[in-house]
Amino acid sequence: MFYTKYLKKRYYRIIESLIKKILIYKNNSKNSTLQKTIRSAIYYTTEKNEILFSNNKDIKYLLGSRDWISKKLFIDKSFDYRILTKAIKLLGKKNSKLTLINIGAHIGSTAIPAIKKNNFKNLIAFEPTKKNFRLLKANIFLNEIDDRVQAYNLAISNKKANLHLGTTKGNTGGNRILRNKQKNTEIVKSDILDNYTYNLNKNNSLIFIDAEGHEPNIFLGAKKTIKKKIPIVFEFYPTLLDKSWIKNYDLVFKNYRFFYNLHGKNRKEKFNKENLIALFNKVNSMEKKYTDLMIV
Numbered sequence: 001m002f003y004t005k006y007l008k009k010r011y012y013r014i015i016e017s018l019i020k021k022i023l024i025y026k027n028n029s030k031n032s033t034l035q036k037t038i039r040s041a042i043y044y045t046t047e048k049n050e051i052l053f054s055n056n057k058d059i060k061y062l063l064g065s066r067d068w069i070s071k072k073l074f075i076d077k078s079f080d081y082r083i084l085t086k087a088i089k090l091l092g093k094k095n096s097k098l099t100l101i102n103i104g105a106h107i108g109s110t111a112i113p114a115i116k117k118n119n120f121k122n123l124i125a126f127e128p129t130k131k132n133f134r135l136l137k138a139n140i141f142l143n144e145i146d147d148r149v150q151a152y153n154l155a156i157s158n159k160k161a162n163l164h165l166g167t168t169k170g171n172t173g174g175n176r177i178l179r180n181k182q183k184n185t186e187i188v189k190s191d192i193l194d195n196y197t198y199n200l201n202k203n204n205s206l207i208f209i210d211a212e213g214h215e216p217n218i219f220l221g222a223k224k225t226i227k228k229k230i231p232i233v234f235e236f237y238p239t240l241l242d243k244s245w246i247k248n249y250d251l252v253f254k255n256y257r258f259f260y261n262l263h264g265k266n267r268k269e270k271f272n273k274e275n276l277i278a279l280f281n282k283v284n285s286m287e288k289k290y291t292d293l294m295i296v
Helices: 002-028 032-044 068-076 081-094 111-116 130-142 215-220 223-227 245-255 273-284
Strands: 051-056 059-064 099-103 122-126 149-152 161-166 176-178 185-191 205-209 232-236 258-261 268-270 291-295
Touching (some): 032 068, 059 068, 059 111, 081 111, 081 232, 081 291, 111 122, 130 149, 215 245, 245 273, 258 273
Parallel strands (some): 122 149
Antiparallel strands (some): 051 059, 161 176, 161 185, 258 268, 258 291
16 A cells, blocks of 8 residues: 555656656747647646646736637637737838727737737727636736726627627637527626727727627727727628628728728728628638628
């Protein structure tokens, strides 16, 4: 019995020693493939419901294990930030980039690097789910940018209300607003975007939206904001849109003249009903059923 306990203790010490050596080697190695392999091994051997810590060039995250976006951040060190950088490049020097408004901020995968790298001076972030919002707030403090951020535990929609948010197991970034209560739903509070954009204009701000098909409702609650013609980046996901989606774009068509497909060649195209319906059909026929657009 004593000998068995001794062997177990010695076994765990050997494993602990090996892990420490691997981590030291990972931190000192310049082999990116090896580093990624080690990060993958750590991620996939982490227990469910554990919190992971990631540090990538001074950008730090607390991450939930067994979540798709957290997996991308931990292993690949980035998620969706490249879409924002494309938009920033296209805006050029005409926009002073004072404020980023991030709707559907999740745990900060896009917004936090944008502030840490000084792409924008200030951030207004919205995240409806309690669990994601707690990690978002923690990551804001962890990166010491809390003096530059206003974060709200809210959904942005067409009215102030309590909404049903469908939660997706294994991908908390796929949570989406539902019309009716269903299984695995969370009640979340909502507000309209116009209540947060008083001092913003098209020359100092950018709106970045990832709302899993709720974008048309966001536009309905952003009439004053849309009239200011602030550039908007949003996910365009045809299979998540309801049948009346195009009607909710009427005010947007009146105020924005052009769009860029950020997954394409960044060519400026006329933003109108015909072109958006054509894009809807094109994206819907693709294997990857979504794209990201910027309207200006």
